[in-house]
Amino acid sequence: MPAPTLQIFNSPCKSVCRMDDRFGWCVGCRRTRAEIKAWSTATDGEKMAILARLPERAAAETRLLSEGGS
Incomplete structure (x- = not known):
């Protein structure tokens, strides 16, 4: 029987690492603090x-910002 396929997901981190409280x-990367903490x-x-x-x-985010949201 063949071995199961291994899934490896790289972190979506973009090395910006700044939380936007509006969103x-x-x-x-658009992850929440909880998602960032849980990723590993x-x-x-x-x-x-x-x-x-x-x-x-x-x-x-794009919709809100294009509507003039702050």
Whole structure:
């Protein structure tokens, strides 16, 4: 029987590391403090779930900023 496929997820960190309180996430990677803290011990499934949330956060941030939100 073949060995199961190993999933490895690199951190989405962009080395900006500054929290934006307007949004509640890092301006670089768009993860919350809890997600950043949990990343090193998260399962592949948990990492996939975190990564899946990031595009919508980017879109929400863009929408808010384009509407003149501060």
